Amino acid sequence: MRLRTLLGDHACTAALKNGSIRSDLVGFDFVDYTPTNKGFKPMVREGAFDVSEMAIVTYLMAKNFNKPMVLLPDVVMARFQHGYAFYNAKRGVLTPADLAGKRVGIRSFTTTTGAWLRGILANDYGVDLNAIDWITFEDAHVFEFVDTTRRAPAGKQIVQMLLDGELDAILGEKVEHPDLKPLFADVKAEEARWFAKHAVKPINHMVVVAQELSDRHPDVVREVHRMLSEAVTADKSRFRAAEMRRSLECITGYTAEQGLIARRFAVDELFDNVTRPLIGEVH
Template sequence: MAIRLRTLLGDHPGTAALKSGAIKSDLVEFDFVDYSPTNKGFKPMVREAAFDVSEMAIVTYLMARSFDKPMVLLPDVVMARFQHGHALYNAKRGALTPTDLNGKRVGIRSFTTTTGAWLRGILANDCGVDLNSIDWVTFEDAHVAEFRDTTKRAPAGKPIIQMLVDGELDAVLGEKSDHADLKPLFADVAAEEKAWAAKHKVVPINHMVVVSRALCEKNPDVVREVHRLLAESAKASTAAPRFSADEMRRSLELIIGYTAQQGLIPRAFSVDELFDDVTPALQL
């Protein structure tokens, strides 16, 4: 009899075949839980172990691991993208470039978002921005309750884009908008992304998949099957993220370094450490 797993997976090209039922298993059945957007489910997974299988932002996982949350990372990427297009400024108030951000007031949904960590890493290491000089304004808590957030909180009920339009913020990270006054902080996004990719030879990973430690310890065969099904579902879509083991390692090494540099985790883990909670019987 198949084991039923309470599962949080967003609608991505690589999860479509699994969520539609096109890919099935005699060993596993998924009870999909609907959160919109999917990242709203990350907090209950981290804080309450709400799911057996869950999509998870990689920075949230790194932070959760630093507090020994009972989750195990699987080598399955469900979302990856270049980040340069997710930074905006208000062109009506004058030109602004990444190198102009020192001392500015910058908004971000939460200081701990994965897109934010990637963009801050790019700004600090590729553009020479002093992250400590920036007046960070945030709108939400971290998914990991134990993290001490020292950023300034935006006024309740004031949307981040509206604050940028109204001149209360100089720039925002992690957002896109069609507002006529708002422009990308990186002037030529495609060219910047191409140059960054050539320099670093990685695609930034946003979301991977975790399973509960209890499931891993009690049913390693089930976890192995979950991994197999995720991989099969990804193969069914030409638009799903494609990572070799080396490419995944390089991307993880870079975001681990950025996350440690920004004080979101106490030290930089090795990539191998991210997977070392998996029981010896589980060979992914």
């Protein structure tokens, strides 16, 4: 069976994309989006792919609105988030405690990195997220979500607005500029403290399959997971089941707290009867 597939170029997908991992049961017709996240909207809104990389917060929001897709227990991108928040040092020092009343830019209010960072700010630094003036640049991938943030003027760029003093801080960007400093002063130390407290490595992207594929061809779905697992193992970056569950529990909680989903899903709810048993194969 040929599967229309969206997967980014990651170390843990390389063996799958270059054909070194093969199957007699399935083949992949890879679709190219640059960056990969540009393909998430057509997957959520149109069911454009059989297999798709997916930002975990986008998936949670899609599930909230009953979109016909299901999660596989396969992580393709995870990272610590503290290094993706910046302020303009030319306008003075800014710390998380100073964010109330400030203008904070973020590409979309629903990005996964943004949700992680807001959760960290609220839960570990006591920041009142409702006291921040959020400035956004893009709609959510999920059409049904009602975004109440303030939209940046058309044509404006997030980093340039920070440099020009039109924003006080930005989340979700990785930039190098002499005037821009990390919101968390010692990023590595903050990441280490956060991990020591939570034992969580933040998941950004996992893999989903169309619900119809899971319903009609469970053997194909299991084979896709086998191949993804083999590719990840080759990269030596596999999440253990308990690690994956902790990360999913954390981001699901943050996403619910921030009003992106109506309630906090249990981890097992994110999978179906085909993909849930596969969690036990993630060692």
